[in-house]
Amino acid sequence: MKDEELNKAYKHLKKDALMKEVLKATPALTFSPNKNLYQSLIRAIVSQQLSVKAAATIYQRFLNLFPGNDPAAEIVLRLDDEQLRNCGLSYQKAGYLKNIAQFSITNGLDYRKLYRKSDEDLIAHLTQIKGVGKWTVEMILMFSLNRPDVFPLDDLGIQNAMKKLYNLDGKGKVLHQQMADIAKQWQPYRTIACRHLWRWKDSNKD
Numbered sequence: 619m620k621d622e623e624l625n626k627a628y629k630h631l632k633k634d635a636l637m638k639e640v641l642k643a644t645p646a647l648t649f650s651p652n653k654n655l656y657q658s659l660i661r662a663i664v665s666q667q668l669s670v671k672a673a674a675t676i677y678q679r680f681l682n683l684f685p686g687n688d689p690a691a692e693i694v695l696r697l698d699d700e701q702l703r704n705c706g707l708s709y710q711k712a713g714y715l716k717n718i719a720q721f722s723i724t725n726g727l728d729y730r731k732l733y734r735k736s737d738e739d740l741i742a743h744l745t746q747i748k749g750v751g752k753w754t755v756e757m758i759l760m761f762s763l764n765r766p767d768v769f770p771l772d773d774l775g776i777q778n779a780m781k782k783l784y785n786l787d788g789k790g791k792v793l794h795q796q797m798a799d800i801a802k803q804w805q806p807y808r809t810i811a812c813r814h815l816w817r818w819k820d821s822n823k824d
Contacts, residue, residue: 619649619764619766623766624646624647624649624810627766627807627810628641628646628810630804630807631804631807631810631811633803634800634803634804636783636784637804637811637814640783640811640814640815640818641814643818643821643822644814644817644818644821645817647810647813647814649764651762651763651764652761652762653729653762654729655727655728655729655732655758655762656691656718656722656727657689658758658761658762659718659727659744659747659750659754659758660680660689660694660715660718661677662750662754662757662758663711663714663715663718663749663750663754664676664677664680664707664711664715665677666711666754672706675706676705676706676707679704679705679706680702680705680707683697683701683705691718691719691720691722691723692719692723694715694716694718694719695716695719695720695723697716699712699713702715710749711749713748713749714747714748714749714750717747717748717749717750718747718749718750721746721747733763737759737765737767737768740755740758740759740763741755741756741759744758752772753770753772753773756768756770756773757770759809760809760812760813764809765809766806766807766808766809766810767805767806767807767808767809768808768809768812769797769798769801769804769808769809769812770812771794771797771798773812775815775816775819776797776812776815776816777793777797778819779815779816779818779819780796780797780800780815781793782819782822783815783818784796784800
């Protein structure tokens with residue numbers, strides 16, 4: 619996202635008085651698209667349900683299995699599950715990584731082709747891979763493709779941040795509706811709002 623567009627996004631988001639305070643309390647975003655969608659998916663699976671530090675350690679151990687730290691799909695498929703387990707991966711995650719590798723070989727994960735798909739179409743396309751859920755693809759959309767208006771309703775961090783910031787008391791579908799109603803005012807920049815909410819939540823632990 620160019621500076622001009624980001625400034626436009628911030629101006630729009632500041633119309634929400636509470637979001638304006640979040641933006642003031644957190645540093646401005648920087649954007650660096652990652653065109654290697656295959657590796658982005660691999661890393662997303664490795665990182666699921668782990669702290670940032672633990673995920674980084676396990677991911678590096680995983681990369682160390684490959685020449686030049688390049689986890690080529692063909693090599694991933696040839697690895698024994700125990701080799702992946704020794705990196706700190708569960709059997710389930712090991713299977714998911716092989717599913718991504720096989721999908722990459724069979725269907726391709728070419729950035730130039732997939733970038734043209736809408737958010738909804740890309741979610742439908744990539745969730746064909748067993749182990750890759752909607753949340754995982756939403757993270758790819760937000761951090762690899764830099765799509766500006768993604769809103770991960772099921773993300774626990776976003777839920778907790780919005781509950782705290784907006785004093786929400788709903789649960790389940792009620793909470794989802796409360797969040798969606800608030801986020802309507804952020805459109806078409808919900809990604810930017812969420813990325814700041816994550817930072818705000820992490821800096822306001824009590």
